[in-house]
Amino acid sequence: MAQLAKIARANGFRAAPARMQWDQLAGLGKALPAIVRLRSGGYMVIAEVRTSPQGDLVILRDPLAAPDAVLVLDEARLRAVWDGAVLLVKRQHKVSDAGQPFGMRWVVGQILRDSHLIRDILLGSLFISAFAVAPIIYWSLLFRIVLPRNSLDTLNLLVAGFVFVVVFDTILGAMRRHIILHIVSKADIRMGHHVFDRMLRLPIGFFETTSTGQVTSKLGEIGRIRGFLLNSVFGTLLDGVCLIVFIPVLFFVSTPLSLLVLAGCAAILLANLAFMPELNRRHERLVRAERDQYSHLVETVHGMRTVKTLALDARQRTLWDLLVARTARERIAFGRVQNSMKTVMAPLESLLPITVLTVAAYMILGGDSPFDMSSLIAFALLTGRTMGPLLGIAKLVERYHEARGSIATIASVVDHPAEEGLSGTGVLTPLKGTIELMDVGFRYPGTVVPAIDGLDLLIPSGSTIGIVGRSGSGKTTVTRLLQGLHADYGGLIKFDGIDIRQFDLTHLRSSIGVVLQDSFLFRGTIRENIGIAKPSCTLEDVAAAARLAGAEEFIERLPRGFDTMIEEGAANLSGGQRQRIAIARALLTNPRILILDEATSALDPESEAILSANLKRIAFGRTVIIISHRLASLVSSDAILVLERGRPAALGRHQELLADCRLYRDLWTQQNGHLGQQNGHPGQETSRGTGYVSISPPAA
Numbered sequence: 001m002a003q004l005a006k007i008a009r010a011n012g013f014r015a016a017p018a019r020m021q022w023d024q025l026a027g028l029g030k031a032l033p034a035i036v037r038l039r040s041g042g043y044m045v046i047a048e049v050r051t052s053p054q055g056d057l058v059i060l061r062d063p064l065a066a067p068d069a070v071l072v073l074d075e076a077r078l079r080a081v082w083d084g085a086v087l088l089v090k091r092q093h094k095v096s097d098a099g100q101p102f103g104m105r106w107v108v109g110q111i112l113r114d115s116h117l118i119r120d121i122l123l124g125s126l127f128i129s130a131f132a133v134a135p136i137i138y139w140s141l142l143f144r145i146v147l148p149r150n151s152l153d154t155l156n157l158l159v160a161g162f163v164f165v166v167v168f169d170t171i172l173g174a175m176r177r178h179i180i181l182h183i184v185s186k187a188d189i190r191m192g193h194h195v196f197d198r199m200l201r202l203p204i205g206f207f208e209t210t211s212t213g214q215v216t217s218k219l220g221e222i223g224r225i226r227g228f229l230l231n232s233v234f235g236t237l238l239d240g241v242c243l244i245v246f247i248p249v250l251f252f253v254s255t256p257l258s259l260l261v262l263a264g265c266a267a268i269l270l271a272n273l274a275f276m277p278e279l280n281r282r283h284e285r286l287v288r289a290e291r292d293q294y295s296h297l298v299e300t301v302h303g304m305r306t307v308k309t310l311a312l313d314a315r316q317r318t319l320w321d322l323l324v325a326r327t328a329r330e331r332i333a334f335g336r337v338q339n340s341m342k343t344v345m346a347p348l349e350s351l352l353p354i355t356v357l358t359v360a361a362y363m364i365l366g367g368d369s370p371f372d373m374s375s376l377i378a379f380a381l382l383t384g385r386t387m388g389p390l391l392g393i394a395k396l397v398e399r400y401h402e403a404r405g406s407i408a409t410i411a412s413v414v415d416h417p418a419e420e421g422l423s424g425t426g427v428l429t430p431l432k433g434t435i436e437l438m439d440v441g442f443r444y445p446g447t448v449v450p451a452i453d454g455l456d457l458l459i460p461s462g463s464t465i466g467i468v469g470r471s472g473s474g475k476t477t478v479t480r481l482l483q484g485l486h487a488d489y490g491g492l493i494k495f496d497g498i499d500i501r502q503f504d505l506t507h508l509r510s511s512i513g514v515v516l517q518d519s520f521l522f523r524g525t526i527r528e529n530i531g532i533a534k535p536s537c538t539l540e541d542v543a544a545a546a547r548l549a550g551a552e553e554f555i556e557r558l559p560r561g562f563d564t565m566i567e568e569g570a571a572n573l574s575g576g577q578r579q580r581i582a583i584a585r586a587l588l589t590n591p592r593i594l595i596l597d598e599a600t601s602a603l604d605p606e607s608e609a610i611l612s613a614n615l616k617r618i619a620f621g622r623t624v625i626i627i628s629h630r631l632a633s634l635v636s637s638d639a640i641l642v643l644e645r646g647r648p649a650a651l652g653r654h655q656e657l658l659a660d661c662r663l664y665r666d667l668w669t670q671q672n673g674h675l676g677q678q679n680g681h682p683g684q685e686t687s688r689g690t691g692y693v694s695i696s697p698p699a700a
């Protein structure tokens, strides 16, 4: 264990070896995960301790087993294998470490990057607090010297001094606010950049299991953090600097009264803290309700076409009403706790200065006070100025909890494990186009049945392969694996003999052109959309790609041609037009590998004919994978892979499959029955997909 701790420390972890009893494991809480030593000499990781009606259970992970394999043990079974040794390990991050998880430390680290500006405003605040004593001195001198001695000269001097202080104080205050705004804006920019960057690095699986509304509303919490920094943290902390000046002055005037002021503020802070757990709980529920309401709004706007088409208005409205009512209920519940807190706090806050003054008055009346009338007024003023920042700290605690909730919400998105292969250290070799799949198997997370199972395939560079099969047979999944969208597949996928896991993902994806059935077009002109992946392209490049995709003729008929604006979701274009723009977009970067996933399904026969006529030119010099339900469009492919429930059923040219593969023949007959059986030959089915299959390169 000592050796392991040493290795962990050398790698930037905090590590503490310990001996523990079973009962202590449940108390580890946030210290988990921890490493435990087994009697056999091996090690495992305790991921979690769960409470169940039968007693606590530990969830163990074995580093030698599959990543998602867990072991659940109760007390007796753990005792039998565990020798009592535990290594507590935590990654150690410097405040300035930008790679640390998103949390309060990260936010503070970003703010501290402007430490020179913070130093300036701290100094400015010290000055301002020194000036804040000026009115107190003014009143004190007025009562002690000016009025008793009728001293007009002193009054003039005082007024001049006071005006000077006010002007200076105003200028410094304005500068301080300006610098705070500057610091918070910079922190906000860094936060926005970081959050967006991390979101882009998340795997596609995250977005498929989290609704758009949930993601956007969670990331929208950034606004609350900005508000917290701008309105609470800096204001309170800088006002707190005044205390460095005010508290010694208070004690200088009267120690007992100063102690009374501090004790009163501490009592208010404690009362505030007492409300905190309930306030936090209510706040969390309110935020959750607001998020669900927002998600419903986003989903409805997003699916408005379907809402209208299926006349779902009433359903959506009813759901919305329920969600609004829930949010309102939660807001009222939260407001009630806030209200109770204020009801307790307000009298305490107003009682404190009165109590201090009353005690001071008793002290004066009792004759045992060094106070006179002017000192009393000065003390009262000073108490007011001291209480402000002290009570501000109590309010800061409340806002801090809210901001921490917002940070945790954002962290739940941005700290999700990123896609592998985006580190910028992967292979950047240009692709030639040979694709090899060796015993590839893949199961979507949370599913039992594999989407792809035992797929062997060799696609030589420059060939065109079609993939067919019934709906749900795994055609799209194959192409997703080729794009590196999923890393947790079994077997090997290679491009030009290099494992795709070794490639830089951005490089890999920019070498593959993909056109999907429902390709998304961004808001902007047609020209911008086609050239989106290559900002340096010329109009000639865009027009050439459009021509190849069969899109040029319809674009040129549009009044503004390539400068025609595409609205969000490309609602002002037909499905076929959208599709042809998407094909042109994929062709513009001249990718070595082109994937067309039902890309022609939205095309009318005429557009499809244009595209088919161009396909030879499109396919020239690149590897093309075409998924299509319309088998007729694949007849001229170099080979066609037939998939059945994720498994390769057969591979061959059209005529071979018609002769040998019953599934292919059935699919063909369903679609082309009117052509008769002239192309089909009843025969023995040959399932060649189970072995290693390869396709000969196309004839030159």
Ligand SMILES: Nc1ncnc2c1ncn2[C@@H]1O[C@H](COP(=O)(O)OP(=O)(O)OP(=O)(O)O)[C@@H](O)[C@H]1O
Pocket: 208, 444, 445, 447, 451, 469, 470, 471, 472, 473, 474, 475, 476, 477, 478
């Ligand atoms: N994101 C996902 N999460 C879980 N399961 C999925 C996901 N995507 C696809 N699947 C499942 O994986 C299997 C293969 O899906 P895939 O989309 O590859 O089929 P397909 O042959 O392309 O279908 P279609 O022709 O209808 O587009 C299906 O059973 C499907 O339900």
